[in-house]
Amino acid sequence: MKNNCILVVNPISGGIDKTELINTITAFAEKENFNIHIFKTSGISDSDRLNEFYKTYKTERVIVAGGDGTIKMVAEALEDEDIIIGILPAGSANGLAVDLNLPTTIEENLPIAFYNHYMEMDMISINGKKSIHLSDLGLNAEMIKNYENSSIRGKLGYALQTVNTLIDLDDPFTATITGDFPTVECEARMIVIANSQKYGTGISINPNGIMDDGKFELVILKNMDLVVLGKIITGNMPLDNNDVEIISTAKAVIATNVPVSFQIDGEYCGAETKLNIEILPKQMKVAIPVV
Known part of the structure; x- marks a missing residue:
């Protein structure tokens, strides 16, 4: 039986086309026996759309291919859900990935994002x-x-x-x-x-x-x-x-x-x-x- 996983992709983060990246992630997921469900951000009601998308698949792990802004959007959209976020750094700014000491290549990050253990991070509220x-x-x-x-x-x-x-x-x-x-x-x-x-x-x-x-x-x-x-x-x-x-x-x-x-x-x-x-x-x- 295959595991389900959601992949959230910011198609324009870092000014780089994500087609090759999506193909690499999809190939890894297939090899590791995951059903991967792809959600592409558009900048319009992403949080609400992702929340509805998640209700359809209810996965334990959500993989994010993007930068800090995309990661934050996912965390806020699914704040009431018990999920683990796996990060594939692909933004203009990947500060959180740097602080988590994630590797520099997508190939090295894939097993971490899909399988590795997690930490429970704090967040900060600033004017709500x-x-x-x-x-x-x-x-x-x-x-x-x-x-x-x-x-x-x-x-x-x-x-x-x-x-x-x-x-x-x-x-x-x-x-x-x-x-x-x-x-x-x-x-x-x-x-x-x-x-x-x-x-x-x-x-x-x-x-x-x-x-x-x-x-x-x-x-x-x-x-x-x-x-x-x-x-x-x-x-x-x-x-x-x-x-x-x-x-x-x-x-x-x-x-x-x-x-x-x-x-x-x-x-x-x-x-x-x-x-x-x-x-x-x-x-x-x-x-x-x-x-």
């Missing part, structure tokens, strides 16, 4: 929206806004918009951060709300991140000159000076003096002046490599 990975206010969110408005995709697109964003950099914003810790008032270029350690580019922004510890980190970047930026890009996070402050907590409120660009898991969400943030423990089962 869920984050699985890294969200932020300020410089990076502004870069993502510019990236979404550009025609060049992939790592080259991110690199170009990073340069453009730095050239047009606004003044720092003032933030007041409250929670179960001494209130922080500071000027900042960027505040990261982190459930993990690395962006999809591999840049480590939160060395303290653990995805199932019941806490998140606020990484406050008070200065983002070229020296600090260079240290971050090269993996030398400047934790020993006043440019960076990290707060580990389960709940916080960030208020800013002006509207500041904000993004969740690589998706630009507009400008905000207040964020209410809290941890949502053990919200998502995700397949991981055997250590």
Whole structure:
């Protein structure tokens, strides 16, 4: 008797045609005696459509071929179902896959996605929206806004918009951060709300991140000159000076003096002046490599 499995594919993630990828996944599933049911995202009512699709097949495991945004959509659409999510990184940004130490090739990831054991990941609620990975206010969110408005995709697109964003950099914003810790008032270029350690580019922004510890980190970047930026890009996070402050907590409120660009898991969400943030423990089962 064959096992049933749902494959969720984002056909346009990463700007790459997914026909060959789907054929590879389908061939593996057939060899391993799986009936695979394919759901393609369209950007229109994906969450509702996937929920209805799932009711037809009721599989224990859902394989996601896409980036962080697609994974988050699946987790939210099926949050009331007891499923394990297997990840096949195929997006412009694959930050969660990087943090889970998934291999770089689809062939290596297939047995992990279909068979391996899982961890129960936390998620973060930010103004009622869920984050699985890294969200932020300020410089990076502004870069993502510019990236979404550009025609060049992939790592080259991110690199170009990073340069453009730095050239047009606004003044720092003032933030007041409250929670179960001494209130922080500071000027900042960027505040990261982190459930993990690395962006999809591999840049480590939160060395303290653990995805199932019941806490998140606020990484406050008070200065983002070229020296600090260079240290971050090269993996030398400047934790020993006043440019960076990290707060580990389960709940916080960030208020800013002006509207500041904000993004969740690589998706630009507009400008905000207040964020209410809290941890949502053990919200998502995700397949991981055997250590």
